[in-house]
Amino acid sequence: MPEFNAPLRDMRFVLHEVFDAPSLWARLPALSETVDADTADAILEEAAKVTGQLIAPLSRSGDEEGAQFEAGAVRTPAGFKEAYATYIDGGWVGLAGNPAYGGLGMPKMLAVQFEEMLYGADSSFALYSALTSGACLAIDAHASEELKSTYLPRLYSGEWAGTMCLTEPHSGSDLGLLRTRAEPRADGSYALTGTKIFITGGEQDLTANIVHLVLARLPDAPPGSRGISLFLVPKFLVEADGSLGARNPVHCGSIEHKMGIKASATCVMNFDGAVGYLVGEPNRGLAAMFTMMNYERLSIGIQGIGCAEASYQNAVAYARDRLQGRAPGGAAAPEKSADPIIVHADVRRMLMTMKALTEGGRAFSTYVGQQLDLAKFAEDDEERGAAEAMVALLTPIAKAFFTDTGLESCIHGQQVFGGHGYVREWGQEQLVRDARIAQIYEGTNGIQALDLLGRKLVANRGAGLRQFAAEVRAFVDSPDGVGQPFGDELLDALNRLEAVSDWLLEQAADDPAAVGAAAVDYLHLFGYVAYAYMWARMASVAERRRADDEAFYGAKLATAQFYFSRLLPRIHSLEAAIRAGSASLYGLGAEQF
Structure with a gap:
């Protein structure tokens, strides 16, 4: 039976x-009295118990039973309702929420660690609250005070849940094609009519109310895309005293039967004149929704890390226990009939790849x-602006690279098990299935790559990249970076990233297909360089503190060495593919495929 331990x-x-997060929190007034190192550790300890002991044991049974659709209602798998009730009692949904409306106000640096635990324990369970957290961000940033005070406290508490309703049967990534309409009503609300698909948690039996954030068009x-507005549409209307009133005409028409995340209800939602309330300004809904979308993209990226960590833990345990063959240099366990498979080079290659990618992520x-x-x-405008620019640059990398490498790791974990990895009881095939969706939803990874290269590099002539590169060089030149063992490799990789970026800027000026042809390879190249920066920083700390804990810090340095020698060189083939240009993609006519 697979296990998960944070x-x-x-x-x-x-x-x-x-990252010395406690020092950062201490200098930010909004966080200085909210969180410190002891608080963070206590939260992580409790989160580990909740995810490992309460949620993880439901993963396999939830996958096998799945969400069930009966007469317009969704039933979550056995044990989910009880676990969710315990989960929200701990205040986990509002961990990073605005304290003015009942959230706990914890920093995102801490929240991402918790999200990884959730996804590692069970992606299906995690998704029910992940969408709520994202909806809260959009409401808090853009809704009226009346809507915020009415909805945020109950969303943060987990008593109500939130969804994000964008996609329609004919409109996926091209939101400009959406048809759902919103007609003004005499009381200032709107009547929404249309159909949305792929709505995570659109209907479920965990919460008393469901709050849908819906993109629609005014008359x-x-x-x-310039004509899209955002509306809040509750499943049950809310009375002036906060109690639930009449059922709103928004209903689940069916749920999807999926490859993975089977315990998460993926719904078709029909809005039949449902009462909704405008969030933000008319025709500015896409910008408001992207407040939520950017959160969800990072969150779904972390799903890739969480699944990879769960796969790694179980693959290591299996590799230490499974006896097959002998070590290349002779018997490592002569008292046994064979050696554990962890002695074999190819098994170590897979495990080290998983470890390096997951810890880098x-x-x-x-x-x-x-x-x-x-x-x-x-509080400093310049510092805040620089961080905003960095978030814009890195979000598509986080979503796509985390999930692409997360699936790679889960496949390696399955492979370590051999034939047993293909069998349900070991849990590895479920992780492969659950991780696969993360490359698709919240904007496919191809769309993320187009965003990175087209909008974040070409459109601003590489300004974001220059900011990132300046930070990396500043680290290499700093006391922490000088003399650390991987500085030269990091700078060489950064130089290659900058050179191919400059080349792409030139190509994009003359070749309209250049961005699309290079985008995915470019995102991966950037991702490996970003991970190299992370591994250089981790190695710098490990080198200084190695004497304090040889087992832990020595393992960090060994894994860093593996990353720089075996994984970072992937950038060479990526660069070659990018520089090959777009011509070979158009060598066939459509009828020749």
């Missing part, structure tokens, strides 16, 4: 030692969380 030692290492809206997610905290809480 990697607390590694999380503390990243949070406290690599006089301009065409395309954990550091990078914490780094992005740091930038989000600075963007939100820094």
Whole structure:
């Protein structure tokens, strides 16, 4: 039976030692009296218990039973309702929420660690509250005071849940095509009519109410994405005293039958003149929704890390126990009939790849969380602006690279098990299935790559990249970076990233297909360089503190060595593919495929 135990030692290492989060929190007035190192550790300890003991045991049974749709209602798997009730009693939904409306006000650097635990324990369970957290962000940032005071306290408490309703049957990534309409009503509300698909948690039996954030068009809206507004549409209308009133005409028409995340209800939602309330300004709904979308993209990226960590833990345990063959240099366990498979080079290759990618991703997610905290809480305008720019640059990388490498790691974990990895009882095939969706939803990874290269590099002529590169060089030249063992490799990788970026800027000026042809390879190249920066920072700390704990810090340095020698060189083939240009993609006519 697979197990999940939160990697607390590694999380503390990243949070406290690599990024010195307590010092950052102490200098930000909004956080200085809310959280410190002891508070953070206590939260992580309790979160580990909740995810490992309450949620993780439901993962396999939830996958096998799945969400069930009966007569317009959704039933979550056995044990989910009881676990969710315990989960919200702990205040976990509002962990990073606005304290003015009942949230706990914790920093994002801490929240990303908790999210990783949730996804590692069970992605399906995690999604029910992940969408709520994102909805709260959009409401808090853009809704009226009346809507915030009515809805946020119950969303933060977990008593109500939130959803995000964008996609329609004919409109996926091109939101300018959406048709759901919103007609003004005499009382200032709106009547929404239309159908949305792929709505996570659109209907479920965990909460008393469900609050849908819906993109729709007003009657006089301009065409395309400029004419989209955002509306809050509750499942049950809310009375003046906060109690639930009549059922709103928004209903689940069916749920999808999916490859993975089977305990998460993915719904078709029909709005039949449902009462909704405008969030933000008319025809500015896409900008308001992207407040939520950017959160969800980071969160779904972390799903890739969480699944990879769960796969790694179980693959290591299996590799230490499974006896097959002998070590290349002779018997490692001569008293046994065979050696554990962890002695074999190819098994070690897979495990080391998983470890290096997962720990690199954990550091990078914490780094992005740091930038989000600075963007939100820094008092200096210049510092806040720089952090906002970094978040914009790194969000598509976090979503796509975390999930692409997360699936790679889960596949390696399954492979370590051999034939047993293909069998349900070991849990590895479920992790492969659950991780796969993360590359698709919240904007496919191809769309993320187009965003990175088209909007974040070409459109601003590489300004964001220059900011990132300046930070990396400043680290290499700092007391922490000078003399650390991987500085030269990091700078070489950074130079290659800058050179290919400059080349792409030139190509994009003459070739309209250049961005699309290079985008995915470019995102991966950037991702490996970003992870190299993370591993250089981790190695710097490990080198200084190695004498304090040889087992832990020595393992960090060995894993860093593996990353720089075996994984970072992937950038060479990516660069070659990018420089090949777009011509070979158009060598066939459509009829020749």
